[in-house]
Amino acid sequence: MRKLLLIIIGLCFVAAPAVAFHDGGVAHCNGCHTMHNSQNGILVDPANPNGNQFLLNKADPSSVCIACHDHLDRTYPVGGDPLSPPAQREGGNFIFLDEDNLNDGHGGATNPIPGDAAGHNLVAAEYGLTADATLTAAPGGTFPAGIMGCSSCHDPHGSTDFRFLYGVGRGPDGFSFTNPAPVADGVSIFAGVSGSYHTAYKSGMSAWCGNCHGDFHNNNTKLIHPSGSTLGGGVATNYNLYNGSDDLSGGAQATAYLMEVPFEDPANTNFSTAGPSASSQVSCITCHRAHATSAPDAGRWDFSVSHLAEDGQESGSYAIPNPYTGFQRSLCNKCHVKDRFSEQIDATP
Numbered sequence: 001m002r003k004l005l006l007i008i009i010g011l012c013f014v015a016a017p018a019v020a021f022h023d024g025g026v027a028h029c030n031g032c033h034t035m036h037n038s039q040n041g042i043l044v045d046p047a048n049p050n051g052n053q054f055l056l057n058k059a060d061p062s063s064v065c066i067a068c069h070d071h072l073d074r075t076y077p078v079g080g081d082p083l084s085p086p087a088q089r090e091g092g093n094f095i096f097l098d099e100d101n102l103n104d105g106h107g108g109a110t111n112p113i114p115g116d117a118a119g120h121n122l123v124a125a126e127y128g129l130t131a132d133a134t135l136t137a138a139p140g141g142t143f144p145a146g147i148m149g150c151s152s153c154h155d156p157h158g159s160t161d162f163r164f165l166y167g168v169g170r171g172p173d174g175f176s177f178t179n180p181a182p183v184a185d186g187v188s189i190f191a192g193v194s195g196s197y198h199t200a201y202k203s204g205m206s207a208w209c210g211n212c213h214g215d216f217h218n219n220n221t222k223l224i225h226p227s228g229s230t231l232g233g234g235v236a237t238n239y240n241l242y243n244g245s246d247d248l249s250g251g252a253q254a255t256a257y258l259m260e261v262p263f264e265d266p267a268n269t270n271f272s273t274a275g276p277s278a279s280s281q282v283s284c285i286t287c288h289r290a291h292a293t294s295a296p297d298a299g300r301w302d303f304s305v306s307h308l309a310e311d312g313q314e315s316g317s318y319a320i321p322n323p324y325t326g327f328q329r330s331l332c333n334k335c336h337v338k339d340r341f342s343e344q345i346d347a348t349p
């Protein structure tokens with residue numbers, strides 16, 4: 001009896017999460033749609049009195065999502081501050097699309113790289129966001145930049161896949177993805193992430209990004225950095241021992257996980273702190289975030305600075321925090337330890 005009661009209580013928890021909207025599938029339609037653009041005699045979307053495409057309650061798909069999701073953390077149409085971004089998310093925050101300069105390389109102050117290079121752009125008219133001004137399609141593939149938005153990657157009608165990402169035979173705007181949604185377990189979207197509370201990346205992310213970016217991961221046929229391939233014993237050992245530019249071999253496998261440089265492994269859990277084994281994989285999300293960051297190319301760290309302390313100096317943009325304590329160089333070193341023979345230099349201004 002007691003056992004039965006416990007099972008019933010357990011089921012209640014599964015059936016009724018604390019704050020839910022999508023409920024693991026398609027949410028109530030009028031969370032996003034309006035049939036007449038009218039309720040209580042008032043326009044549902046006053047900005048568009050004649051209503052919207054797809055009978056949406058905002059101008060376009062991304063404006064619908066942003067109305068609830070605070071990755072932008074700013075009010076209509078502008079007003080947020082990329083220098084005080086919302087709490088770090090695994091996907092990264094779209095507020096950095098508002099930066100006026102991301103260039104922290106030498107001479108970066110006078111050669112601005114605008115915020116649309118911070119990551120994936122969103123066409124969200126009600127939030128003043130437009131398509132990428134430089135790229136017209138996904139590098140490596142053909143997906144057009146002009147229609148990029150939340151529902152290019154997430155199925156607005158939900159699914160059982162990780163984060164409702166599109167998978168094989170489904171896709172946005174008539175596109176049909178050829179590779180499945182990645183296998184991963186997400187953490188609560190209401191809590192901040194940390195080294196012991198993070199997405200558990202398991203497999204398939206590189207192939208999934210490849211739905212739009214083609215064979216950016218295929219180092220069998222191209223001389224490009226491996227993605228979706230195993231680390232091998234040497235690189236895994238580097239990762240596990242590396243504990244920062246000032247401590248190249250003081251790390252240990254049990255605590256080596258660095259959420260700024262994640263890898264894929266079926267053994268990863270939301271709470272795991274363990275570093276990789278030889279069969280773990282380097283993946284697109286090892287170096288990039290899926291949404292946007294305060295560095296060009298949605299870099300998890302700025303690829304154009306030698307010392308992380310230089311981040312934000314030339315550009316005046318938000319400095320991505322240094323995960324280590326010392327005078328840290330590029331996080332490529334987590335796997336390659338090319339800072340082995342480097343001098344310890346304080347690059348803080």
Ligand code: HEC
Pocket residue numbers: 026027028029030031032033054056060061062064151156157172173
């Ligand atoms: C989380 C927001 C959201 C919810 C909830 C939602 N929709 Fe949609 N729906 C969209 C968006 C955004 C589009 C535009 C197409 C796109 O972006 O893929 C759309 C498009 C559509 C379309 C036209 C295109 C297509 O995919 O067939 C239909 C029909 C539709 N929705 C029906 C529904 C119904 C019925 C429900 C409730 C059971 C519902 N939607 C719930 C966001 C939502």
Ligand code: HEC
Pocket residue numbers: 019020021022023024031032061064065066067068069150151154155156162163164186189
């Ligand atoms: C009415 C408010 C609302 C709207 C509109 C909305 N969301 Fe959500 N979304 C939520 C809430 C609340 C959660 C967390 C609970 C849940 O998953 O239902 C969430 C969770 C999510 C998650 C994480 C799901 C998981 O469990 O891993 C994704 C991805 C997401 N939303 C995408 C979208 C996209 C894409 C759109 C636009 C098509 C959208 N949302 C529109 C409120 C909203």
Ligand code: HEC
Pocket residue numbers: 116117118119120121122132135136137138139143144145148152153205208209210211212213284285288289290296297298
């Ligand atoms: C639905 C198609 C689609 C998917 C899936 C997709 N991308 Fe993209 N990506 C694009 C398009 C289109 C652009 C160019 C326009 C833009 O930046 O918005 C782009 C641009 C980029 C850029 C360059 C950003 C810039 O402005 O310089 C990076 C980096 C990137 N993608 C990485 C990824 C990674 C990593 C994944 C997987 C987590 C991924 N993409 C998944 C379509 C996609």
Ligand code: HEC
Pocket residue numbers: 062065066069071089090091092094120122148149150151152153154163165186189199285290291
């Ligand atoms: C290029 C594809 C792409 C686009 C565009 C995109 N997402 Fe995501 N999103 C992802 C991926 C992949 C993840 C998983 C990130 C991870 O765990 O590393 C994710 C994660 C999320 C999460 C979980 C919390 C987090 O940040 O990790 C939410 C909520 C979400 N997305 C909502 C949105 C909304 C809202 C938009 C538009 C404003 C959007 N996404 C646009 C691919 C995309």
Ligand code: HEC
Pocket residue numbers: 138139206207209210213216217225226227282283284285286287288297303
């Ligand atoms: C080892 C780190 C690393 C991995 C893994 C990685 N990238 Fe990149 N990516 C970079 C760097 C660094 C750049 C800057 C340009 C360059 O170095 O070629 C970049 C640039 C990009 C760009 C912008 C290209 C342009 O023309 O503007 C896209 C798109 C991109 N990456 C997508 C991906 C996808 C998709 C994957 C997985 C299949 C991936 N990356 C895996 C480090 C990485």
Ligand code: HEC
Pocket residue numbers: 225226230231232235261262263281282283286287303331332333334335336
């Ligand atoms: C998660 C671990 C990981 C990270 C982080 C990483 N790499 Fe790699 N890298 C690998 C693996 C695995 C290989 C292939 C095996 C090898 O060459 O040891 C590789 C190979 C290389 C190669 C040699 C390619 C060849 O064909 O010989 C270069 C150069 C390289 N990486 C540069 C970088 C740069 C630059 C960065 C940062 C932007 C970076 N890597 C980040 C894992 C990583």
